[in-house]
Structure formats: structure tokens, C-alpha cells
Amino acid sequence: MLAKRIIPCLDVKDGRVVKGKQFVQLRDAGDPVALAMFYNHEGADELVFLDISASSEGRNTMVEMVKQVAANLNIPFTVGGGIHSLENIKKLLRAGADKVSLNSSAVANPDLIREGADFFGNQCIVCAIDARWHQESGTYKVYTHGGRRATDLDAIAWAKKVVRLGAGEILLTSMDQDGEKNGFELNLTRAISDAVDVPVIASGGAGKASDFLDVFEKGKADAALAASIFHYKETSVASVKAFLKEKGVAVR
Amino acid sequence: MMIGVVDYGMGNLYSLSQALRRLDQTYIISDQAEDLDRADGLILPGVGAFKDAMRLLHEKHLSTYLRTFAETRPLLGICLGMQLLFDESEEGTLTKGLGLIPGRVVRFSGVSEKGRRYKVPHMGWNTLTFINPNSPLLSGVKPDFAYFVHSYFAELKNRGTLVAAADYYGEVPAVVSRGNVYGMQFHPEKSGAFGQALLRNYLQLACRRSESSACRKEKC
Numbered sequence: 066m067l068a069k070r071i072i073p074c075l076d077v078k079d080g081r082v083v084k085g086k087q088f089v090q091l092r093d094a095g096d097p098v099a100l101a102m103f104y105n106h107e108g109a110d111e112l113v114f115l116d117i118s119a120s121s122e123g124r125n126t127m128v129e130m131v132k133q134v135a136a137n138l139n140i141p142f143t144v145g146g147g148i149h150s151l152e153n154i155k156k157l158l159r160a161g162a163d164k165v166s167l168n169s170s171a172v173a174n175p176d177l178i179r180e181g182a183d184f185f186g187n188q189c190i191v192c193a194i195d196a197r198w199h200q201e202s203g204t205y206k207v208y209t210h211g212g213r214r215a216t217d218l219d220a221i222a223w224a225k226k227v228v229r230l231g232a233g234e235i236l237l238t239s240m241d242q243d244g245e246k247n248g249f250e251l252n253l254t255r256a257i258s259d260a261v262d263v264p265v266i267a268s269g270g271a272g273k274a275s276d277f278l279d280v281f282e283k284g285k286a287d288a289a290l291a292a293s294i295f296h297y298k299e300t301s302v303a304s305v306k307a308f309l310k311e312k313g314v315a316v317r
Numbered sequence: 318m319m320i321g322v323v324d325y326g327m328g329n330l331y332s333l334s335q336a337l338r339r340l341d342q343t344y345i346i347s348d349q350a351e352d353l354d355r356a357d358g359l360i361l362p363g364v365g366a367f368k369d370a371m372r373l374l375h376e377k378h379l380s381t382y383l384r385t386f387a388e389t390r391p392l393l394g395i396c397l398g399m400q401l402l403f404d405e406s407e408e409g410t411l412t413k414g415l416g417l418i419p420g421r422v423v424r425f426s427g428v429s430e431k432g433r434r435y436k437v438p439h440m441g442w443n444t445l446t447f448i449n450p451n452s453p454l455l456s457g458v459k460p461d462f463a464y465f466v467h468s469y470f471a472e473l474k475n476r477g478t479l480v481a482a483a484d485y486y487g488e489v490p491a492v493v494s495r496g497n498v499y500g501m502q503f504h505p506e507k508s509g510a511f512g513q514a515l516l517r518n519y520l521q522l523a524c525r526r527s528e529s530s531a532c533r534k535e536k537c
Contacts, residue, residue: 067485068442068462105509110442136335141464141507161331163507186365188438188466233438262427264440287441317442317462 066315069281070110070288071302072266073295075100077146078117080126097130101138104295107302109140110317113166113236113290116146117211124153128160135161143191145236149174154181158189166236168193169209172216172223175230182231187263192232196220196253197240205253212240220253221260228261235261236290239269246272246294254284266290274300274308281314318524320344321356323383325373327397328364336506336513342520350382358390358523359383363397367406367422367469370397371414380415387417391497391523396467399493399500403471417498419474429486438468443483443503445491452480453522454492454499454515461511463491463503470502497526 075082081095094100101112114134116127124147131144144157145166154165154177171178171192181190195212196205205220224235237257239250249270258265264287267280271291280286294300306316320337324330324346337344347353361383363370374380386392394402403414406422414422425437442462447455465483471490473479481492483503492515493500499519505512 066444067439068444070441132331135332136338139336139339139507139509139513141504158329159331161329161335163329163332187468188364188440234440262434262436263438264436287436 068110068315068317069277069286069309070266071108071277071305071316072111072113072288072290073104073109073302074113074115074268074290074292075296076115076117076292077127077130079120079123080130083117098133098137101134101142104302105138105140108306108317109302111140111288112138112142114142114144115166116144118147128156131157131160131162143236145191145193149177151177151180151184154185154189158185164189164191164234166191166193167232168195169214171227172207172209172218175226178227178230178232182233187231187233190232191234191236191266192224192227193236193238194220194224194227194257195238195240198253205256208240212238212243221256224257224261228263232263234264234266236266236268239267242270243268244293245270248272248276249280249284249286249289251279251284254280254286258285258287264288272299274305277305278309278312278314281309318343318520318527319356320520320523321353321359322346323353323359323361323379323398324348325363325370325377325379327370327373328362330362332504333360333362333395333506336516340513340517340520348377348379350378353382353386356390357527358519359386359392360519361392361394361398361401363395363401365397367397367400367408367414368410368412370401371412374401374415383415384417387497389497391499391519391526392417393519394498394500395506396502396504399502400467400469400471402493402498402500404474406469408469418471418478418493418495418500420471420478421474422469422471424469425486435486438466439470439483439485439489440466442508443485443489443491445481445483447481449480452492452494454480454494454518456518456521458511458514458518463501463505463508463512463515465489465491465503467502471500
């Protein structure tokens, strides 16, 4: 039986993981390889590294980091953030990333999804969608640039479009729930999961183990991503999985 | 003992080569038959489209070479590399494969027997069931999760070639073998400790079968 995946997300700035301060047992809490190995050992099914560097030097550091992670890690990982061209995609995948995640650049240039999928296969191209509920229209709208810029795109229609273009997976973040720790956005997640035939990773809002159960059972997500609750040790990947297993959810 | 990784331009060889490095395995990566011929066993990786892969293998004169190699030495296909071992694939237009294991590669229908839609690709961690626990590839390991990413799967002509299977709206061949030819539909290099154990088993059987007596003394 296919397992539901638990995916810790690590924010990386200039080649260093930020937000990792609570890991006292690690000699270097900002070392991407050490953290990747820590999460792997804890039972993470996959990892996402999100590059939040502002400079091009920072971005170049990312390729080096990807190489080091790939040399050590024996589970899949995705790299996102600031990927604007097929050239960026090639560099990161050749450095050993299993998938790249496109967000603002896909909205600005949807053809990038198709180009990437044609070149490397759909399974390498994840489309990240940041969505927020829009009260007036009664729909979810797509946001770009880390949630700072609104677009006119309807999240469900956009999800269908990116899959048609070749996205092999959708990483869906609810801007409404992100950082709230009140649980994932179940309606949005289910709507997107029903709308497309590729796996959906739910993100934004994880606060406790039962939130993961809800997003798998009610939200129909295939995977769930969380950052701060794992980084700050509010819970661990292992305890979330133990809880899910007890509730009858297939986990690795 | 030397492993050859067939580099025919399909997919990312970095992760696989790093997995070999972690297993302390010496390897060469090449698209030249004369280089690969130094190897005691080959690995045929691959990500992408079946048709493109076969075209590249033909262009590089590797398709005939791989068949000859497998007469005496072990060959392991991974993911698309496993699918290439079969007679033919329905991906795109019907394309002939290497014909080393009888069967045809077909697409997941995306609709279950009960008429329910399901997701394609089959992506993520799925459990294996051992059909032939005596296979040397499964030696000393217990059934566990492996990491899959694929939209096509092999329909076997001969069930005797099935070593392990996953369940995804039907039985999906996950490990196959016939003579010196082995295939893994999942990515052992991405399947944690379990994947590493299966890869190690392949290296050991390549080592045992190697004609080099030096190798036998060294590592097996």
C-alpha cells in the first residue's frame, strides 16, 4: 500500500539552514547535510529545501549544497526557490536534486513547467501553489513572491493548468493557515486533490499530529509538509508517524 | 570488482554513483562498450521516455552489447532501466525493448477495477511483497517500503520472473529477474537503508559471479 508521506521543509539562506536553532544535539544547527541526515534518521519520507537567499551568490551556494546533500542522503529531496530558467533546473537536478519546485516563475512563465517536464520528465517538476481564500469571489486565489503578491488566478484552475503543462506533483500552501498551527486548509486541499490526477502535498498550518491525520483523511492529501513544528521540536516526524499508524494510516 | 554504470544520456547518474560510493563500490560511468566491458556487472539506470532511451541505446551501439554482456555477467536495470529489459513498451508508440525478460510495459490506467480514479504516476513509498524470497537480491532483507516514481509498469509474460511486487490498484512488478538479468522498478538509491541493502545484494552477486578470482578473494 502506498504510504502517506511526511516531508520536513528546510529554509536555506546562502547555503545555511535557518530556523534550526533548537537542535542542540547537532554540532552545527545550520548545516544542511547534518539536518537532512537527522530528519532521514527520524523517518522523514522526503525533504524539501527552500532557497530564500536574496543574492545570486546565495543561489550559487545552493547548487553546492545540493551536491553535498545528494552525496549523503538516500531518500528523495526537492529544491525550490528562485528557479527562473531551464538552466537553473538543469543545474539543480544534475547536482543531485530529485525534483525542483517552481512557484512565482511558473506563474510568470508557465512554459517553464512544460520545458522542464519535457527535458527531465514530469516526475521532476513540482509546481508550488500559494493560495489564499478570497471572500468577495468565494474562490481561492494564487499568490506569488512568498505570498506577497496577489494574482487573478483561481487556485483550482491554475492547478489543473500546471498539471496539463506537465507538473508531476503539486505543493499546495494555504497562506491563510501558514504559521497559524491550527491545522491544514482541508477544503482547499481536497478541492485541489480532486481536481488533479497527480499527488498533492499539503502545506501550511501543521500544529499537531492530528492535523496530519485530518489532511490525509479529510483533505485527501498524498503528503504533508511542515517546517517549524519539526524544527522547534514541538513534535517529531517519528511521533507524527506513530500517531498516524495507530489511526490506521499507511505510513512508512 | 568493478561495476559499470551505463551512461546513455537518460537521467541523473549522480545519486546512483553516490549510492555506490557509500557502499565502497568502485565503478565506472560510460557510454562506451569497451569501457563497460571492464565491469563485472552493469547497472542500467534511466529516467524519461522509453522511446528516447532505446533510440540512444541503439545510437551508442549499446543495445546489442547489453544483450551480449548479460549472457555471462549480471545486468541490473533501475526504473526506466528495468522497463527497457522487456520486449516492448506502449509508451508513445509501441517500441521494442532489449527483449531480455518476456513482457510488455504498459501505462497505469488511472481507473481502478471499481471505476474509481486514481493518481498516476505511482509516486512515493510503497511496500514490497516478496514473491520469490530465495532470490539472491532479497538475501537477508525483510519486506519493507521502497521509493517508486513511474507511470508505466511491466506486464510479465512469465510469472517465474517476478521476485517482488508492490500493490498499486493491482500487482506491480517491483523486482524481476531472469538469468543474469535483474530489474528494480523503484529507486534503490533513494529507498533508504532498505534500498541500500538490495543494491548491496546486487553488488555481492555481481562479485560472486565475477570470473575474476582476485575479486573473490577480495570482497565476497
